[in-house]
Amino acid sequence: MKPGIKEMKIYTYPDPVLKTQAGPVKVIDEELQDLIDDMIHVMYSAPGVGLAANQVGVLKRVIVFDRHPREKGRDPTVLINPEIVLGEDEIKSEEACLSVIDFSAEVVRSSRVKVQGLDRHGNSLDIEAEDLLAICLQHEIDHLDGTLFIDHISSLKRALYKKKLRKMLKET
Numbered sequence: 001m002k003p004g005i006k007e008m009k010i011y012t013y014p015d016p017v018l019k020t021q022a023g024p025v026k027v028i029d030e031e032l033q034d035l036i037d038d039m040i041h042v043m044y045s046a047p048g049v050g051l052a053a054n055q056v057g058v059l060k061r062v063i064v065f066d067r068h069p070r071e072k073g074r075d076p077t078v079l080i081n082p083e084i085v086l087g088e089d090e091i092k093s094e095e096a097c098l099s100v101i102d103f104s105a106e107v108v109r110s111s112r113v114k115v116q117g118l119d120r121h122g123n124s125l126d127i128e129a130e131d132l133l134a135i136c137l138q139h140e141i142d143h144l145d146g147t148l149f150i151d152h153i154s155s156l157k158r159a160l161y162k163k164k165l166r167k168m169l170k171e172t
């Protein structure tokens with residue numbers, strides 16, 4: 001049975017699927033198109049600016065993003081097997097994630113990146129991005145490698161978040 005949109009949920013930390021490296025997409029078939037459509041739907045429903053397949057429990061190297069998920073004229077971009085081929089300069093910004101509930105923190109990343117991948121039809125797609133889009137791309141590609149933004153903060157801050165989360169989970 002194909003997973004329908006209704007069954008798709010966003011996995012949250014500390015689910016192990018978020019700590020697992022996703023494998024490269026080898027075939028672009030109907031199943032993959034369904035996954036992409038479902039991911040776009042989930043991203044807009046959240047709403048979020050980006051989503052990686054790990055976050056819906058699928059270990060395939062696929063990300064979707066849209067800088068303006070709330071606006072009319074939404075324009076989602078799909079990247080299959082994305083790779084950061086260049087990253088330069090630094091930018092520090094507050095990040096959050098649909099998979100890390102009730103938390104945000106400052107993360108340092110490259111302020112300019114060049115990313116290569118494939119679009120949903122298998123054509124090469126190279127993206128040069130800066131600032132917010134560069135941050136989004138690094139954040140989503142991190143997900144495919146089993147890395148969350150909280151892996152980029154100090155171990156003390158991460159420990160405090162884990163404690164807070166344990167408390168929250170106990171209360172629900």
Ligand code: NI
Pocket residue numbers: 096097098099139140143
């Ligand atoms: Ni995220």
